[in-house]
Amino acid sequence: MTMRIAFNKAPVIETTIHYLTRVLNGRLAGDGAFTAQCSSWMETRFDAARVLLTTSGSHALDMTAHLCGVQPGDEVIMASYTFSSTANAFAGLGAKIVFVDIRPDTMNIDESLIEEAITARTKVIVPMHYAGVACEMDTITEIARRHGLLVVEDAAQGVMSTYKGRALGTIGDYGCYSFHETKNYSMGEGGALLIRDPSAIPKAEVIREKGTNRSRFFRGEIDKYSWVDWGSSYLPSEINAAYLWSQLEVADEINHIRLARWQQYYEALLPLERDGLIALPSIPKDCIHNAHMFYLKVANENVQSALINHLKKAGIAAVFHYVPLHSSEAGRKFGRFHGEDRYTTTESSRLIRMPMFYSLSSQEVMEVVASIYDYFENERN
Ligand SMILES: *Cc1c(COP(=O)(O)O)cnc(C)c1O
Numbered sequence: 001m002t003m004r005i006a007f008n009k010a011p012v013i014e015t016t017i018h019y020l021t022r023v024l025n026g027r028l029a030g031d032g033a034f035t036a037q038c039s040s041w042m043e044t045r046f047d048a049a050r051v052l053l054t055t056s057g058s059h060a061l062d063m064t065a066h067l068c069g070v071q072p073g074d075e076v077i078m079a080s081y082t083f084s085s086t087a088n089a090f091a092g093l094g095a096k097i098v099f100v101d102i103r104p105d106t107m108n109i110d111e112s113l114i115e116e117a118i119t120a121r122t123k124v125i126v127p128m129h130y131a132g133v134a135c136e137m138d139t140i141t142e143i144a145r146r147h148g149l150l151v152v153e154d155a156a157q158g159v160m161s162t163y164k165g166r167a168l169g170t171i172g173d174y175g176c177y178s179f180h181e182t183k184n185y186s187m188g189e190g191g192a193l194l195i196r197d198p199s200a201i202p203k204a205e206v207i208r209e210k211g212t213n214r215s216r217f218f219r220g221e222i223d224k225y226s227w228v229d230w231g232s233s234y235l236p237s238e239i240n241a242a243y244l245w246s247q248l249e250v251a252d253e254i255n256h257i258r259l260a261r262w263q264q265y266y267e268a269l270l271p272l273e274r275d276g277l278i279a280l281p282s283i284p285k286d287c288i289h290n291a292h293m294f295y296l297k298v299a300n301e302n303v304q305s306a307l308i309n310h311l312k313k314a315g316i317a318a319v320f321h322y323v324p325l326h327s328s329e330a331g332r333k334f335g336r337f338h339g340e341d342r343y344t345t346t347e348s349s350r351l352i353r354m355p356m357f358y359s360l361s362s363q364e365v366m367e368v369v370a371s372i373y374d375y376f377e378n379e380r381n
Contacts, residue, residue, distance in 0.1 A: 004315030005368060010186040011247050011254060011358040019242035030235035031218070034242040039192075041248050046167035048175070048194040050201045052208055053241060054234045057156040057178025057191035061089035063207050063234060064152045064174040064193065067200060068124050070095050077117050078126040078154075079109040080326040080337060080344050086128050086154045087325055087334060095123070097335030099326045104343045105282045107351070111136040115143050117338040122147065127172070128154035132184075132292035133283055134163035137171045144172075152176070156191070159184055160255045160290040169194040179240075184258065184292055184358075185247045187240035208234040254358050258291035261365050265294045265354060268369040277376050279350075294354045295321070296372075301349040308352060310375040316368050319353050 023034065035053050042051040054060040070076070072094025078086055080099035087097045100113045107130040114125060125144055127135035135153075144151045151172030155161075158168035159177050169175025175194035179187035193208075195201055205215040211231030216222050247254060272278045279297040283289055298304055304320060311318045324344045325331035354368055 003312075003317040005317065005355050005360075005364050006357070007317035007319055007353070007355050008182050009357045009359055010181040010188070013246040013250055015249065016243055016246040019246050020239065023238045023242045026238075028238055030237055030241070031215075032238040032241070034238050034245045035236070038241050038244050038248055041245075042192065042194075045251075046170050046194065048167070048170045048196065049198045050195040050204070052193045052195070052204060052234075053187075053236055053244075054191040054193055054208065055236045056189050057154075057176055057180060057183075058085035058088065059234045060176035060178075060191040060193040061085050061152070061154060062092065063204060064176060065089040065093050065095070065124075066207055066230065067174060067204055068150045068152065070123060073121060074123040075119060075121045076124045076126060077109075077114055077122060077338075079128060080324040080331065080335075080341075081107055081130070081322055081348055082128040082154065082325060083156070083322065084325065084328075084330070085156075086126055087331070090124065090126070091330075091334035096121070097325070097331070098122070099324075099331070099335055099337045099344075100339060101342050102344050102347065104347050106130060106133050106135075106284065107347060108133065108135040109140075110343075111139040111143075113339055114140065115147075118143075118147055118149070122149060124150045124152055126152045126154055128156070129158040129161065129168050130293075131281065131295065132158045132161040132168070132290040133281070134158070134161060134168055134287040134289075136284075137163045137166075141171065150174075153194075155194075156180075157183065157292040158290065160251060161292075162288045164286045170196060173197065173200070179244055184254065184290055185244060185251065187236060187244045190236045190240045190244060203229070207231040255290055257358055258356065259289075261356060261360055261362065262291035262294050264362055264365045265369065268366070269296060269372065272372070272376060275376075278372075291356065294356045295351050296354070297347065297350040298352065299350070304350055304352055307372070307375050310378075311368070311371055314367075314371045314374075316371055317355060318368075320349075321351055321353055322348055324348055 155169035156178035
């Protein structure tokens with residue numbers, strides 16, 4: 001069934017077609033002019049030592065597992081309420097995933113539960129910033145420092161968000177962005193790896209360039225390149241980079257529009273929250289978010305599917321989100337849950353994501369809101 005109001009539409013900017021045409025008439029392989037423009041724009045804007053465009057957010061995460069030197073038997077701490085890629089990166093190198101519970105207010109990892117999950121084998125903490133709202137990074141980096149652990153931010157959803165004024169993805173040792181078509185800025189498929197410590201840059205470049213030092217060769221630092229370490233092909237085509245560049249040039253405008261739509265949902269739905277029918281997202285005071293997602297929570301799983309169906313009948317695509325990893329087949333194989341699952345399962349089964357994208361009109365937001373009111377009014381009668 002095609003929906004009258006889609007869940008997501010990737011942005012198309014006026015310049016997109018021009019830039020794509022330019023690429024098709026020139027260099028298509030990666031690390032050309034558009035890739036360089038995207039990387040340096042992000043390095044400046046987000047204040048990162050180096051930003052490397054990648055073929056996906058998942059691949060950026062995979063790279064960080066190699067950069068952290070993860071070995072079989074190491075443990076990696078993360079929330080169970082996340083995408084499979086957050087865990088895959090580390091499970092692929094033989095690490096055990098240790099899941100801890102989330103905070104119900106942000107759906108992010110509960111920072112107060114991390115320390116008790118640490119063992120002698122723990123190597124990395126992976127905060128994932130759900131909906132582009134930051135995890136409590138001061139606490140997390142302080143725990144990591146005290147225990148000698150690395151921090152990898154899964155900031156796939158957090159492009160343009162900040163925590164205490166710092167861009168998400170630049171606070172931990174490594175950060176990962178996704179430019180999948182469902183994210184705020186799109187390459188179709190794509191992502192980026194953000195590196196904080198300049199000394200980690202050469203190894204990351206080698207991993208991204210099939211294990212060779214070709215990046216140094218292109219900069220004229222060496223006169224031939226060779227195979228120096230393990231690597232794969234993690235650099236995206238210029239086609240993807242050109243599409244991304246058309247959006248980064250107007251990143252503030254895209255962000256502004258999304259935030260306006262988010263705010264409109266929020267204000268229009270406040271009365272339902274006051275009536276105790278729904279819960280709205282909360283943004284901690286140190287966080288500036290990017291309106292990656294507008295979600296609300298209903299009473300329970302039954303209301304969740306009933307409301308999604310109600311919206312679907314009205315031609316509106318609203319969706320649930322993650323099945324917690326620890327309760328999935330691979331999650332049981334690669335991980336274990338530490339402590340009590342107080343919120344992960346219950347909160348995830350209450351959550352519904354509403355349509356949210358750059359070209360979503362304010363009129364369409366009002367239609368979605370009206371349909372939500374409609375549902376609760378029918379319920380009352
Ligand atoms: C989208 C996403 C990813 C994966 O990004 P891809 O670019 O699709 O590989 C990883 N983690 C989280 C939390 C995501 O939302």
